Amino acid sequence: IEPLEDTLKQPAVAGGPGALPPAALDARDVSAWFGGHQVLDRVTLAMPAGRVTALIGPSGCGKSTFLRTLNRMHELIPAAALAGEVLLDGEDIYGAGRRLTDARRQIGMVFQKPNPFPAMSIYDNVVAGLRLTGVRTPRRTKDDLVEESLTRAGLWKEVSSRLRQPGGALSGGQQQRLCIARALAVRPRVLLMDEPCSALDPTSTRRVEETIHELASEVTVVIVTHNMQQAARVSQQCAFFLAEQGAPGGIVEHGPTEAVFGSPQDERTADYVAGRF
Numbered sequence: 001i002e003p004l005e006d007t008l009k010q011p012a013v014a015g016g017p018g019a020l021p022p023a024a025l026d027a028r029d030v031s032a033w034f035g036g037h038q039v040l041d042r043v044t045l046a047m048p049a050g051r052v053t054a055l056i057g058p059s060g061c062g063k064s065t066f067l068r069t070l071n072r073m074h075e076l077i078p079a080a081a082l083a084g085e086v087l088l089d090g091e092d093i094y095g096a097g098r099r100l101t102d103a104r105r106q107i108g109m110v111f112q113k114p115n116p117f118p119a120m121s122i123y124d125n126v127v128a129g130l131r132l133t134g135v136r137t138p139r140r141t142k143d144d145l146v147e148e149s150l151t152r153a154g155l156w157k158e159v160s161s162r163l164r165q166p167g168g169a170l171s172g173g174q175q176q177r178l179c180i181a182r183a184l185a186v187r188p189r190v191l192l193m194d195e196p197c198s199a200l201d202p203t204s205t206r207r208v209e210e211t212i213h214e215l216a217s218e219v220t221v222v223i224v225t226h227n228m229q230q231a232a233r234v235s236q237q238c239a240f241f242l243a244e245q246g247a248p249g250g251i252v253e254h255g256p257t258e259a260v261f262g263s264p265q266d267e268r269t270a271d272y273v274a275g276r277f
């Protein structure tokens with residue numbers, strides 16, 4: 001494998017260094033509550049199309065909650081409430097007449113702990129991505145889609161000869177890439193990743209980072225990570241979340257990743273990215 005620094009170098013972005021394309025996903029004044037307890041306060045963040053946005057910040061500041069508001073998972077939690085808008089290509093995913101499954105189909109999610117269906121074959125795990133979101137495809141197309149999705153997730157070469165083996169037989173890192181393939185099978189516009197490498201060893205982490213890099217430009221990625229090096233390696237935009245002393249969480253600072261890491265405007269961001277809390 002090439003050194004990450006080389007592999008992950010980003011192409012120049014039109015509009016000058018650090019300029020970001022228009023938003024694919026645009027969260028506006030998103031607030032969230034659990035049983036009357038507010039955990040997010042008016043979070044506004046535009047996630048540029050075909051780029052990677054990293055969400056960083058201490059535990060409990062609402063990063064996972066924010067991610068769940070972006071694909072309507074938050075509303076499935078009992079006693080959870082929400083305010084604000086999430087625009088996908090300019091249309092509110094919470095708008096009147098918009099269905100949960102529409103949001104799901106266009107906005108995929110990968111979690112910290114790889115969660116393939118362990119007894120189901122590798123092939124069926126990828127196909128399950130379609131079934132879960134109600135997409136129907138004929139058999140032949142399915143074979144192509146399984147190959148395409150596993151290829152995009154960087155797993156095809158490793159598993160092409162054993163697609164009938166159970167997903168649970170794969171290593172942790174391979175299982176996580178299988179989950180990425182399952183999410184990609186529906187060809188989402190956006191992929192949300194909540195600490196996707198926290199449960200993985202360094203080699204598997206590198207593979208997942210390479211996969212994220214390969215996806216860039218086709219898919220808009222939003223990734224939560226506690227690993228500052230990872231945020232710096234994979235993202236072009238970074239948002240620092242913080243929840244101060246019982247207050248709900250919010251974004252302290254966001255911008256091009258080089259700026260947030262290289263010349264943070266807020267002292268709290270500077271302390272956090274330098275590992276001081």
Ligand code: ADP
Nearest residue numbers: 034039057058059060061062063064065066077
């Ligand atoms: P992070 O991902 O940044 O660690 P979370 O979004 O998980 O933060 O949590 C933000 C706040 O919301 C925390 O105070 C947490 O305890 C609370 N919270 C998260 N999930 C739930 C839930 N299902 N029910 C009640 N409170 C929750």
Ligand code: MG
Nearest residue numbers: 063064065194
């Ligand atoms: Mg979290």
